[in-house]
Amino acid sequence: MKASILYKYSFILAAGVLLSGCSASISNSVSNQNNNEQYVSRYLVPNQLPAPQSIQSVQLYRKGSDNNPPIIELGSAQKMVLAFDELSDLSGQFRITFTHHDQDWDNSNIPQDWYLEGINEIIVGGGEKNELSDPDFFHYETEFPNNRLKFKISGNYMLHVSDFNSGVKLFSLPFFVTEDAGEIRSWVETIYNAGQRYNAIDQPFSEFVYPDFIEFPQFDLSFYFVQNRFWGDQKRSENYDFSEQDRSQFHLSRERAFPANYDFIGLNLNSLSVDGSQIIDVRFGQTPPLVILREDILNFTSDPVSRWTSNFGNPKSSTESRYASVRFRFDDGGRFSEDKGVYLVGDFNQWLLSENNKLRYNEDSGYWETTSLIKQGTYTYKYATKDGEHGIDDLILSDTITRRNQEYASFVYFQDPEYRYQRLLQVQIFRSSE
Template identity: 25%
Template sequence: MKRIFLFFCLLSGLAASAQTLVTEDDRVFSPVIKSVQLYPVGKESVLPVIALNSSEQLLLSFDEISNSSRTYNYTFQHCDAQWIPSKLTPLEYIAGFQDDRLRDYSYSSVTRKKYVHYELKFPDRSMMPKISGNYLLKVFEFDKDKPVLTRRFYVVNTRVSVAADIVASPNTALRETNQKVNFQLDYTGLPVSSAYNDIKVFIMQNARSPWGLMNLKPTMIRGTQLIYNDVNINDFAGGNEFRRFDTRTLRLNSERVERIYRDTANTVMLLTDRPRDKPNYTFLFDNNGKYFIGNQDGRDARTDGDYAHVYFNLAANKTDREGTAYVVGQFNNYQLNEQSKMSFDNLSNRFYTDISLKQGVYDYEYIWVDQSSKKVDRIMLEGTHFETENDYQLLVYFRPANARWDELVGYRLLNTGVKK
């Protein structure tokens, strides 16, 4: 599937810079594990980035659909800039124990779907990263090589400054649809022997790594400044604002909800969605693909938020003979798989699927895969506009000659500046 994403990027013109194909990713390997979230404590909408040797912590939370608890453990793996495991032993990048137990869990209450809610705050004194870089958190029951879930996080040791801005595409044909990121680095004090070989920068739009761009060479060097502004690099399709729905209450129909059934299980029917590939931009409030757990009818959504079968339906003006539609968002890690794949109903001429989701506010979008070419297209059903409000994450990596790992030495969050 990752090869399909890469193929799409190359065809669509998003991959003006060198591409990376990640090997370690956010995954859920057990069908009973739901609603996995990882973010800095107190900053639910932020990329999981913490400073090296700081008191900052990340919060992992997830549910297991079960009536009884299990003993889960965790560890983390250091990776290079392309998410390939580093050739380091755990002793070289972990201070303290090499794995530890999840001890914080609680049972759901007054919910139709019974589950156990788990939480973990890390790092702490028992287990802490020793070096900066990309890390993969692994939660497992018995064997750390057989995790039930994985999540990426970042440990930064800031040693470079990053200045950046977002402009319209210099390509006149893409000026109304694309957003170009120009930036420059200042590495004063960093022992760089070759700026063309020691430093690389990865850029993501809305934290979606499959569509990210790896910058290997600066456009020009001015003293200790590296400038990346070539007309052929970092030109992203702006996309469209995400669609969204709100299930924080299951007692009445709210945003984008057509009908709610409550019996032995909760069922939520969403309003019919239609293609948005229009030439003119329309403002919609969104959360840039994220989702947030919430329950307006309870006291603590972590344990009294219920699950519901949410039915998506899309009138795409296409059939399953032409291709396949997928519904994706942060809630399923934007993965194109059997769980996000939509079936086609010949009677209604619509694509549909249902996904079990916890109460909250969800962003989502539709992706089309052409039957003949197998091309993955995130524009055909959603459209793309320069005006779309997006976040961009810039991650700066440093690896001097003969070093054995990539350090994360800079991080910058950008926003297109369009007010929501």
């Protein structure tokens, strides 16, 4: 391992922005050995550590398709796949460990041998070196559970990736193990002109038929909803009906419903060449190559057909894939000032509101501009602003009229009466209809 490892990760927290008093639902406090800092992202759950700039193209999904959510069934043959790149000219080695959490992402405080069978450690090394340079990188990939490590109970889990030699914690990712117990049916009711900006809202509903072991559902069950796999912005259902003997219904109130107009802008970087529509210039004389995008225009750039499929995007895995410095340009119509600030958030930066992704106004071009290092592939992104000192507003730049097809997940948790931990009985992925 390279001797400069401690220097290389000294900027591990540089990707975040220090904000005070942020909303608990989307602002999560994380720490490493020497720093405490707050990050704002709808994706990050409490105590999750975002990846440093030296780690790129992170993915975590159920094996079979990189569009699958990070959810596997307890006791099944299903596996999770973790993949990432390290920007380096030398191969590294990494240690992966796992923790179990309750439904609100607090540590469940149960012994490790209750939730894990085997050794709580996966060593990943070697890596696959890219065949192109500028910058050099190694690609790493591993699968779990395996014959040395299995999960014994359901619930919320977090994997933690550290540098093997130095022990420096690099990043963490949430995933879920479900029992698939009971039966669940979910749907969405859309209410128009009901949002804060008179946008449509989506009110998710679910009906859960109990498995036989549920004796006191009104005391032992809790229910949550998540929109578009933004796990850090989960919402607990405050409305439920236990009047029927074998089932319950639960939903969010209108006041806490999700926006139905949450939209995304698609980014196609499969080919680093001028396409006349999105990429208007490519400069290979720079290292890495500079890709300049056509300007995004307020309320006019988002794709009218939702193609969102993953929190991580779809970076190419070929050894001939390369990274580019991508310049984003945004025309706000004179709506924002430097004090307000405009930020680029997307699946290539963990939807993180960061000073590294803050746009600066270019008086010569008349656009807000920023650059981001991104691997060849396809991605989605948005523009966002700070919500005062309390979080992120990634809807202020969205089309307030057009309803979009959103993805939702419903979660059913059961407080185990004997061992007092949260079991995850059911997860259902469903979509609002067009």
